[in-house]
Amino acid sequence: MKVVFRNPSRTEAVAGPARVGDVLARLGVNPETVLVIVDGALVTKDVVLLDDAEVEVRPVISGGAGPARCSRCRATAVIEVARHRAAYCGDCFLDHVRAQVRDAIDRHRMLSYDDRILVAVSGGKDSLALWDVLLDMGYRADGLYLGLGIGAYSDRSGATVAGFAQERGATLHLVDLADGYGYDVPAATGLRGRSSCGVCGLSKRYVFNRVARDHGYDVMATGHNLDDEAAQLLGNVLRWQTPFLARQSVVLPATAAGMARKVKPLYRLGEREMAAYCVIKGIDYVVEECPMVGGNTVLRYKDALNALEVASPGTKAQFLFGFLDRVRPAYFATADPEAATLAPCGECGQPTPSSEGRAPRCAFCRTRERVVAAVAARGAPSAGRLVQLEQQGGRESGA
Ligand code: SF4
Ligand SMILES: [Zn+2]
Ligand SMILES: [Zn+2]
Numbered sequence: 515m516k517v518v519f520r521n522p523s524r525t526e527a528v529a530g531p532a533r534v535g536d537v538l539a540r541l542g543v544n545p546e547t548v549l550v551i552v553d554g555a556l557v558t559k560d561v562v563l564l565d566d567a568e569v570e571v572r573p574v575i576s577g578g579a580g581p582a583r584c585s586r587c588r589a590t591a592v593i594e595v596a597r598h599r600a601a602y603c604g605d606c607f608l609d610h611v612r613a614q615v616r617d618a619i620d621r622h623r624m625l626s627y628d629d630r631i632l633v634a635v636s637g638g639k640d641s642l643a644l645w646d647v648l649l650d651m652g653y654r655a656d657g658l659y660l661g662l663g664i665g666a667y668s669d670r671s672g673a674t675v676a677g678f679a680q681e682r683g684a685t686l687h688l689v690d691l692a693d694g695y696g697y698d699v700p701a702a703t704g705l706r707g708r709s710s711c712g713v714c715g716l717s718k719r720y721v722f723n724r725v726a727r728d729h730g731y732d733v734m735a736t737g738h739n740l741d742d743e744a745a746q747l748l749g750n751v752l753r754w755q756t757p758f759l760a761r762q763s764v765v766l767p768a769t770a771a772g773m774a775r776k777v778k779p780l781y782r783l784g785e786r787e788m789a790a791y792c793v794i795k796g797i798d799y800v801v802e803e804c805p806m807v808g809g810n811t812v813l814r815y816k817d818a819l820n821a822l823e824v825a826s827p828g829t830k831a832q833f834l835f836g837f838l839d840r841v842r843p844a845y846f847a848t849a850d851p852e853a854a855t856l857a858p859c860g861e862c863g864q865p866t867p868s869s870e871g872r873a874p875r876c877a878f879c880r881t882r883e884r885v886v887a888a889v890a891a892r893g894a895p896s897a898g899r900l901v902q903l904e905q906q907g908g909r910e911s912g913a
Pocket of ligand 2: 603607
């Protein structure tokens, strides 16, 4: 396709079909600084452009003279971060990401260099970037990938994670829900009382805890970023979910003996920064969303916060950091109300809330029983994905 730039004028040829966002990325253009116009109409970054398209890329930042300069070294910038009123070249941007992770770790005493860390990796930008940053910073970080059985999406995710582990020579635990527990996430569709995402989240938390405990990890790290945490906080505040507010933290201490603490070292970095990190580092990640994401309310909160952020950069960070630094210590310092009543599940031994006098059975074991019964009624899910993944890379030691 023909891509015509205005002010200053130039023309580039790019092969199609390709998404607008990908075309801009290939040409090193920050989407926030331009409008993309096809046949006189504006198009957004998800629109697919055909090979014979004629596309105009029009700059929208007035008062600028030529390309933005890196705020640190004055080289040509590749990304602007409005929240910091800064632009960065590739190298300085990677330094910026590492500095934000270092700040998060030090402020909240998340990790030490003696800790054995288990990173939950999905194949998406955040978790792979987190694993990459921690390895680069010299931490002892292994990965855990849980195969959810969501068709081609899971196949691509598993292969991407295995490829990353192989490239970095990192240890990866592979667990497949169908192989290990007799069901997959699509099998939970239509289950009364819990959505597929609810079953998926419960399964992820359970397997993560279990692998961490069985393999003696000190810390579990997840790729939750600034956008995830701010959206979660907004949802909790809008509904005044005070127990959830009490649990919303970037460090959750171990709730029982043998359990690992949970940390979120990316909470000071936005989604866009994590995607940019992966692009600059050449990390292949799964760009597609999970096909079962429809109706996820967190996405609505993210949209609302992004609208505020455009009008007033820094709003999201002020909202989240204000809660973590001031509100939480002042009003929710006693933290997790569930922690005092934990006891081992009578079936699997994982800690679970208990009421006095009754042997508890954890939410995972109860839900699993129902999903497995539904699977038996409909026919078994396909197993054996792990075998393929193991052949592609990573050192397997799954549960
Ligand atoms: S969108 Fe739902 S089903 Fe898909 S990975 Fe996320 S929680 Fe799981
Ligand atoms: Zn620079
Ligand atoms: Zn259990």
